[in-house]
Amino acid sequence: MKTVFITLLIASIAHIAYSQNLDSIAYPDSVIIKVQSVKKSQSEILKIAVMKVLGKHMDFNLLKDIPKNYAYIMSASVVIDSDGKIDTIYFPEKMSEDLKKIIKPGADLISKLKNIPVKFTDFKGKIAVFPILYKRMEDVSLDYRSAFVNSFENLWPAFDYKDQKKQIVLLPLCKLL
Template sequence: MKTLLISLLLTSMFCLAQDKAKNQNDIRLKLNYIITKNMDSELLFKTPKNLAYFFSVSLLFDNNGKIDTVYFSKELSRETKDVMKLDVKLIKRFKMLNWIYKEYSSKLVVLPIYYYRSVDESVSYNYGFLNNIENLFPEVDAKNMKKNWLILDPIINPFNKIVN
């Protein structure tokens, strides 16, 4: 019984280590980290009740698997642009990393991202949430429209200001 328990424990630890190693190369985690470091957290915590941010970051990769072009959702609300700082500076941060992802070579990779206050019980449509869904995909020029598109699983980020 003790051997079985130890074996299960070691197997679980190995699986967790494999998942961790796999996730370390997950582009979703890297992009989310950069966005989180770039955003205006003070504005984020001032977000009105039931307002959620839903947008996408799309990356066009060249033949070598390096980021060539960065797109954001087709239309973004002023609040989303201001809080998430979806701007040229963020695009430069993505491109400065010199990532190589062979699996994304010559593809347009779309990453939907959702931020919501963890204590809210609903999302208000009055803030343009439906418009965010409608405009989630980027406006891409004709030559890049023909590339293969890959839509990644969304990143869901609950947030809440912790008061001491």
């Protein structure tokens, strides 16, 4: 009896171990399900990495206390060097004071962004620009007294002379709600 139990146990362990190496699962009279990992594009990885750093650095208490129907829009421009690492970060120069208090742009934030340990090979020698929208989830309209229009006018940062000739890649809008 013990040998039968041990034989069944070893056979089932071997079967489970073998099935872990398969990239599809098939059952009789059923549809084959193919399991694949989804590879994120470099632009998605860059956007997620920058947004994670911004999210950890910003003051969410101030963001959640913004008045109803207020929204802010800004851009983050990231210069990638020839090695694929983040070299320079640009924020709009004329950000509203409220947005500056929320985001706290400065040397500490720039240092955190430059220390992102990912190489962005698709953006070597380019500037990746993506707008970021800050608004409350329940808001369905914009209050014209908000700083949104001013933020939109100042969305594009002023680049240094060394970066003005680099190719600019505009990434999709990031929404932080």
